[in-house]
Amino acid sequence: MIAEAIAEFAVSNGRMFETDRSQTVGASEIGQCARKVAWLKAELLGETGLRDSGYSDAKGSRLRGRVFEDHIWVPAVRATYGDRFVLGGTEQKTFLDGYLSCTPDGMIVALPRDTLVDRGVPDLGPDGALVIDAKTIDPRAALNGPKPEHVAQVIVQLEMIRAQTRWKPEAGMLTYTDASHWDLTSEFAVRRDPEAYAHLKRRAREIMTTAPLELKPEGFIAGGKECGYCAFTKVCGRARSDVPFAHEADLDPQFVAEVIDSARAIKRAEANSDAATAALRTLQNDLKERLRAKKARRVKADGVTVLWSPVKGRAVLDAKALKVAAERAGIDLTPFETVGEPSDRLEIRGITP
DSSP states (O other): HHHHHHHHHHHTOOOSSOOOTTSSSSTTTHHHOOHHHHHHHHHHTOOOOOOOSTTOOHHHHHHHHHHHHHIIHHHHHHHHHHEEEEGGGGOOOEEETTTEEESEEEEEEEEOOTGGGGGOOOOOTTTTTEEEEEEEEEETTTOOSHHHHHHHHHHHHHHHHHHHSOOOOOEEEEEEEEETTTTTTEEEEEEEEEEHHHHHHHHHHHHHSSOGGGGGHHHTTTSSSSGGGGGTTTHHHHHHHOOOOOGGSSSSHHHHHHHHHHHHHHHHHHHHHHHHHHHHHHHHHHHHHHHHHHOOOOEEEEEEEEEEEOOOOOOOOHHHHHHHHHTTTTTGGGGOOOOOOOOOOOOSSSSSO
C-alpha cells in the first residue's frame, strides 16, 4: 500500500537531464566498468534482452541524493555564499565535449585564493572558483578518501567549465554527507588534471565506439564489487566463460610464444600477490599483538583512528547436515536445487615463479 506508493514515486521522480544520455558518457559514468556503461548505452539506443532477468535498478539511493541535493545541499550553500554560488540548483548546466558530458552540482566563486592551502591546493586561481559536488553515503561504508570514480567526475567538470565558461577553476571539492545524519559531511579536495582529463575523454570515445564485449570487464577484474550492482552480470559472465576449442597443431608459433610469456607473467604476479598478502597479514597481526599487550582496542591521533573490534559469526545453514536430515525425513530436495551460471578455470602448469 504505502510501500508501493513510495516505490512508484521513486521511479517517476528520477532525475532528468538536458542531453540525450545515449549519445555521451556522463562524468558520473566515466569511472564505472566500461563494459557495463557500453551496455547501458546500447539499451538506451533500443537494444533489448541484455540485462539479467528479474534485475531491477535501485531507485531509492538516487532519489535520496536528489532530495538531499535539492532541499538541503543547494539551499545550504546558497544561504552561505549567496550569488557566489553558480551553476547549481535551477542554474545547472550540462556541458559536452565529444563523447563526454557532465552536469556539475555547482561552483562557488570569489573565494580567497588560499582557501584550500591546508588541503594541498596552494592557489584557487584569480577567479577564486571552486567546483563542488554533492554525494550522500551510507554511514556503514568505510570512507578513507574520495572514491576514484568521483575524482574522475570532478576532473571532467573542472576541464569542461574552464573550456566553456569564463571561469577557470583550479580545484574541486567532493562532499560526502552521512545519509542518516545530514549534519555530518566529509570533504576532499580534487586538483585539476588535464592529462587525466585527456585520458577520460579517450575512454569515453572508446566506450561509445566499441562493441561492449570488446571492452574489458573492469568490474570483474577489480574484484567483482561493482558486479553486485550491474544489470548485465549473466551476459558478461557467459562471455568470460566461453572457452574455445582448437587443436594445438593449428596454432602458429608466434601466438604460442605470446601465450607462454603471458603465462609466466601471470605466475610472477601470483607470487607477488601472495607475498604482498603475507606481508599485509604479518603487519596486521603485529599491530593486533601490540594492541592486545596494551589492552587497547582504539587509538586515535593526527587524524588517524585505529579501531579493533570483535565481529560476531554469521549464522549459515549446514547444507550437508540439512540434506542428511531431509533424506531421513523422506523429503526430496531436488525441486529446491538451482544451477549457477557457468564459469571457467585457467590453469598454468610447469612454471615455477
